[in-house]
Every structure is written in structure tokens, then in C-alpha cells.
Amino acid sequence: MPEPTPLPRSFFDRDPLVVAPALLGTVIRHSQAGQVVEVRLTEVEAYLGEGEDPASHSHRGKRPRNATMWGPPGHLYVYFTYGMHYCANLVCRPEGISGGVLLRAGEVITGLDVARSRRPASKRDIDVAQGPARLASALGFGREDDGRDVCGGGSLLVLPGSGAGKVMSGPRVGVAAGAQSPWRYWIEGDPTVSAYRPAVPRRRR
């Protein structure tokens, strides 16, 4: 069968609230050192821009860490958190306007052996990319992947999926600010969707 055409930049040049649900069922393909891993997205979260979304990394303006969010659409924004995890977003909206979609979970459909070797703690196939840091690890993303183009026909692509089934939405995971906004989207009933965890209510001293 013919090789599918990757999602064009125009796909990402829209509001994250539109892009996020549209990404469900699409496939992230990353080839690294001749090894290909493909993840079919089952869960994402939309993050709006500067001054619009208190939960977004971009909310308080451009910094070295989050600068990619202001770049052109269709690029990968990777950040490091909790001293040990990487998480990946896809940048949305025109250059100069921040916003993106956090890749929260997916199903590894190609290269499961490679993905598992990157995630030795995983117990079952469904938890290899179940959670944003797990997904980033399974795809082999790190600091050096921040800013990479996913529409340039290179070793990192987003391919159209074969449908997402029923899409559900609800509050974002671990987010206190803006918790009322139902900007997490997932495929109903998919076993790779991560467990919902409310924001920790702010540790008391």
C-alpha cells in the first residue's frame, strides 16, 4: 500500500482546541538509528497561549525553555520536568503566537521491542506509552529533540490515522490553574489512556 502523506503544516496552524481532538488516532513516527517506533495517539491535552491559559508553559511569556511554543507550527516542543522526565508537545498556531498540544498517551503500533527497551519498567504492552513522560521515552525524545520539525519530511512525522472512534473530553491531568477547562481529549474505552489524576491540592507545610 502507498505510503501515507504526513500531516501538513497547515494542520497545526490552528487553535490547539481544534488540533488536539483532531490528533487522536494519528500516528507519530520517529526513526532513530535505523529503528522505527510508531505511536498511535489516544490521549492529548490542549494548552493555549500567553495570557490565555494559566496552566500553559507559555502563560507567563517567552523564556529560553518554552521559546519553541512561539515558533512555527508543526514543531516538537520537548521539556524536562521533575528532574527526570521529558514530555512532548506539538506546536500550534502561526509563528509568534504560542500554543500547543501535549501528547499524553498512545499505543505503540510499530517497534514495540525498541520502545520497550527504552522503558524497562513497563510491565505490559499498553503501559509503554501510557502517560506523557512514558510516551516521550518510548519515542526516544530528549532535550535535543526540542524544536524539531514534524512536517519537513524527515525522520519525525505525524501520519493520518484510521479514525479515532468516540472522542471524550474532560479536565487536564495534574493541572490546578484552569482545572475547569475540559481540554483533555481521549479515545473512549482505549486501554492505553492514562489514569486521571487531579492536581495535588498544594502541599501544606
Place this chain on the structure above:
DNA sequence: GACGTGATTGTA
């Protein structure tokens, strides 16, 4: 439920 781990940011 506790805790790791370090960058980042707000406060002083």
C-alpha cells in the same frame, strides 16, 4: 502514599 531529581521561577 511517598519520594526522587533538577530546572525554573518567584520572592527577598
Place this chain on the structure above:
DNA sequence: ACAATCACGTCC
């Protein structure tokens, strides 16, 4: 300078 926070995962 210092302290709190953090779009999380793992093990108890």
C-alpha cells in the same frame, strides 16, 4: 541568594 513549584513515574 533562597525556597517552592513542577503538564510525572515508580515503588512501598
